[in-house]
Amino acid sequence: xxxxxxxxxxxxxxxxxxxxxxxxxxxxxxxxxxxxxxxxxxxxxxxxxxxxxxxxxxxxxxxxxxxxxxxxxxxxxxxxxxxxxxxxxxxxxxxxxxxxxxxxxxxxxxxxxxxxxxxxxxxxxxxxxxxxxxxxxxxxxxxxxxxxxxxxxxxxxxxxxxxxxxxxxxxxxxxxxxxxxxxxxxxxxxxxxxxxxxxxxxxxxxxxxxxxxxxxxxxxxxxxxxxxxxxxxxxxxxxxxxxxxxxxxxxxxxxxxxx
Amino acid sequence: xxxxxxxxxxxxxxxxxxxxxxxxxxxxxxxxxxxxxxxxxxxxxxxxxxxxxxxxxxxxxxxxxxxxxxxxxxxxxxxxxxxxxxxxxxxxxxxxxxxxxxxxxxxxxxxxxxxxxxxxxxxxxxxxxxxxxxxxxxxxxxxxxxxxxxxxxxxxxxxxxxxxxxxxxxxxxxxxxxxxxxxxxxxxxxxxxxxxxxxxxxxxxxxxxxxxxxxxxxxxxxxxxxxxxxxxxxxxxxxxxxxxxxxxxxxxxxx
Numbered sequence: 001x002x003x004x005x006x007x008x009x010x011x012x013x014x015x016x017x018x019x020x021x022x023x024x025x026x027x028x029x030x031x032x033x034x035x036x037x038x039x040x041x042x043x044x045x046x047x048x049x050x051x052x053x054x055x056x057x058x059x060x061x062x063x064x065x066x067x068x069x070x071x072x073x074x075x076x077x078x079x080x081x082x083x084x085x086x087x088x089x090x091x092x093x094x095x096x097x098x099x100x101x102x103x104x105x106x107x108x109x110x111x112x113x114x115x116x117x118x119x120x121x122x123x124x125x126x127x128x129x130x131x132x133x134x135x136x137x138x139x140x141x142x143x144x145x146x147x148x149x150x151x152x153x154x155x156x157x158x159x160x161x162x163x164x165x166x167x168x169x170x171x172x173x174x175x176x177x178x179x180x181x182x183x184x185x186x187x188x189x190x191x192x193x194x195x196x197x198x199x200x201x202x203x204x205x206x207x208x209x210x211x212x213x214x215x216x217x218x219x220x221x222x223x224x225x226x227x228x229x230x231x232x233x234x235x236x237x238x239x240x241x242x243x244x245x246x247x248x249x250x251x252x253x254x255x256x257x258x259x
Numbered sequence: 260x261x262x263x264x265x266x267x268x269x270x271x272x273x274x275x276x277x278x279x280x281x282x283x284x285x286x287x288x289x290x291x292x293x294x295x296x297x298x299x300x301x302x303x304x305x306x307x308x309x310x311x312x313x314x315x316x317x318x319x320x321x322x323x324x325x326x327x328x329x330x331x332x333x334x335x336x337x338x339x340x341x342x343x344x345x346x347x348x349x350x351x352x353x354x355x356x357x358x359x360x361x362x363x364x365x366x367x368x369x370x371x372x373x374x375x376x377x378x379x380x381x382x383x384x385x386x387x388x389x390x391x392x393x394x395x396x397x398x399x400x401x402x403x404x405x406x407x408x409x410x411x412x413x414x415x416x417x418x419x420x421x422x423x424x425x426x427x428x429x430x431x432x433x434x435x436x437x438x439x440x441x442x443x444x445x446x447x448x449x450x451x452x453x454x455x456x457x458x459x460x461x462x463x464x465x466x467x468x469x470x471x472x473x474x475x476x477x478x479x480x481x482x483x484x485x486x487x488x489x490x491x492x493x494x495x496x497x498x499x500x501x502x503x504x505x506x507x508x509x510x511x512x513x514x
Contacts, residue, residue, distance in 0.1 A: 150344035153314050156332040158358040158409060172348040249348045249389045 035218050042222035049223045055208055059227065062204040065121055066193045069128025073185060076129070077136035078178060082170050084137070085144025098137060106131040107195040114200050124196040124204075131192035132185035139181025143174030176250045179243045186239050190232050261288040261311060261413065261445065265320035267470075268306055279470040280306045283320070286464060286473065290412070293439060293446045295456035295463045299507065303471030304449045305417050311447060312338050312415050324413065334362070337411030341418040343402045345390040351377065351401045352386040358409030376404040379438065396427035403435070413445045420455070432458060433487065440484055453507065457499045458487060465506045475506055 005011060021039045028038045049055050084091045084098075106127050113123035147170060155169045171178070197206025205224060212220035268281040280303040288294045296304045309315040311322055313332040322329040324336065332338075345354050355373035360366065377383050380400040390398055399419055406414065419435075420428045436459060439446060450456050456463045460479050467474040479499055481490065490496040 148342065148344060150338075150340045150342055151346060153312070153332065153338060154340070154344045154346075154405075155361075156314070157312065157334065157336065157338050157406075157411075158361045159334045160361055169346070172346070175348070249391065 034216075037219045037222060039222075041219040042226055045217075045219040045223035046226065049220065049227065058204050058208045059231075061121075062193055062197065062206070063231075065125050065204070066128055066189045069125045069193070070132050070185065070189050072125065072129035073132035073136055073189075074182070077133035078140045078171070079166070081137040081140025081178075081181075082144040082166055082174065085141040085146075085174070086166065086170055091141070098134070101130070102134045102138070106192050107199060110196055110199040119200045119202050124193070124200060127196050128189055128192045131188045135184035135188060136178070136181040139184070140174065140178045143177025143181075144170050146177070147173040176247045179247065183236070183239055183243065186235050187232065190228070190235070194228065260290050260323075260325055261286075261447065262323040263287070263307075263311070263320070264323070266307070266310065266317050266322065267319035268303065268310065268315070269318045281310075282470040282472045284466075284471070284473055285320075286476075288445060288447060288462075290445050291443045292461045293448065293459055295448045295450055295460040296466060297450060297453065297456045297463050297503065297507065298466030298471060299468060300451060302466045302468050304451075304466055307466075307471070308338075308415050308417050308447060308449050311413075312336055314338075334358070334409050335411055336413045336415055337406035337409065339399075339403055339406050339414065339416045339419045341421045343390070343395075343398045345398060345402055345405065347390050350387050350389055351382060351393070354390070354401055355405045355408050358405065362409060373404070373408055376408045377401075379407075380404045380434065394427075395423050396431060399423065399431060400434075403438075407438070407442070411444070413447065416446060416448045418449055418451070421450075428455075429487065435459070436485060453500055453503045457481075457496060457503065458485060458490060463503060465503065474509075477503060477506075 006015075024039045028036045080094065084094055109130070110123065110127055113126055117123040117126065151169055151173055152165055155165050160168065193204075194206040194209070197204035198210055201207045201210060205228060209221060209224045212218075212224065263284055263286040266281060266284045267279070270278045270280060272278050284307060286294075296307060298304045306315065310317050311324075311329065313329050313336070316330075329336075345351075346357065349357060352370060352373055355376055356366075356369040359369035359372060364372070374383065374386065377386055380403060382397060382400050382404065385393060385397060385401075390401065393401065403419070420431050423431065432455060448456075448459060457479055463477045463479060465474045465477065466472065477499065481493070481495060481499075
């Protein structure tokens with residue numbers, strides 16, 4: 001499906017970015033607030049930010065915590081979700097707990113976690129892991145409960161035990177659905193990462209943002225926001241490639257090409 | 260040898276009432292026999308097969324396979340489902356080698372043996388395709404190869420050709436028959452098609468409606484190897500068809 005040049009995703013993306021920039025620029029000059037600089041001012045601030053070792057270190061630390069928290073989420077949430085999707089009793093036992101935690105803003109736990117585990121990385125990683133876990137768990141459970149039951153029978157007839165079936169039949173069969181949860185998890189990880197750093201202000205991108213804010217360096221604030229936005233888009237893009245590769249066997253792999 | 264003794268199955272429905280799917284079925288299948296279970300839809304014939312497979316538990320009575328009571332699924336009883344149930348994330352080769360890998364056969368050996376099975380079901384050129392890339396008939400060939408590969412003594416086939424078009428169905432019936440004539444497994448074959456049952460089987464067990472129970476067992480005394488074109492002309496074959504059709508109509512009226 002080859003369309004005209006202006007239908008290409010990259011071109012559309014660029015046009016949208018230019019449009020947002022134009023609106024932003026117009027609003028900023030019309031309003032004239034010092035806390036609403038033009039996009040060019042924010043862009044001019046970018047090189048300072050990206051050449052500042054302290055700022056880069058802050059970004060690296062944030063990303064590091066995000067990945068560790070995300071990995072913890074994967075390791076715990078997916079097996080629990082799969083078990084919930086396959087076993088009535090596991091589901092009934094854990095469901096009340098999960099439905100309590102799901103809608104709770106995870107950042108609200110930060111003060112308690114800080115009290116327990118201090119201001120260091122652990123409490124932030126913990127809260128990120130919680131934030132990413134619930135969409136992963138929910139979609140793993142959904143995926144596991146919807147798989148073709150006869151796949152499990154076929155594996156049973158080969159002599160495969162229950163734990164092996166969970167990881168070698170239920171997990172791959174539910175993978176397309178699990179990865180939807182994991183993709184939501186990427187976004188959650190970013191949100192919780194920044195908000196945890198705004199609450200426990202010691203280091204990281206969130207801290208960078210608020211420090212610039214305190215010092216009324218509004219162009220830097222917007223530059224940090226730009227960096228965060230680009231990080232989000234980049235992570236999601238990478239994730240989508242990985243997802244498509246992992247589910248290339250699936251019937252729905254073709255339909256789900258979002259971009 | 261499969262011995263089914265006074266088997267019964269009662270389900271609890273969502274509304275809390277109980278529904279009897281199968282009542283008092285007794286049946287013996289000697290080793291190496293091809294037995295079809297024929298009945299109208301909803302007579303519990305698939306349920307019976309699933310219980311022999313160990314996928315569902317009996318409510319009363321018991322099933323013995325070579326003298327041992329069936330409690331769980333096991334590699335001595337290989338299922339083939341109407342829905343194929345191939346592992347979609349594995350290639351055809353990966354699917355067929357899966358059971359062997361599960362039994363601890365090394366990868367290269369498992370794949371070599373899987374390849375020989377794929378040759379037998381004429382899928383050698385499709386070894387590296389994913390199931391979704393195959394037609395229904397090819398998927399069912401792959402599923403049959405996957406089950407045969409781990410060499411179950413007993414094949415449990417649940418309307419395996421039910422979802423296929425008429426032509427593919429005839430081709431696969433003939434292929435199954437010639438494979439079975441070489442392998443001589445015990446086969447329990449669920450179908451609602453009279454001519455399929457007569458063409459393939461040594462014996463046909465006719466079940467009546469709800470709850471399902473044995474109405475009649477008919478021995479199909481036709482010489483093998485069977486060729487469908489010749490059978491169609493034989494009066495013995497026609498007699499069997501007529502007899503079984505009458506039994507089916509009667510059992511439908513019964514239901």
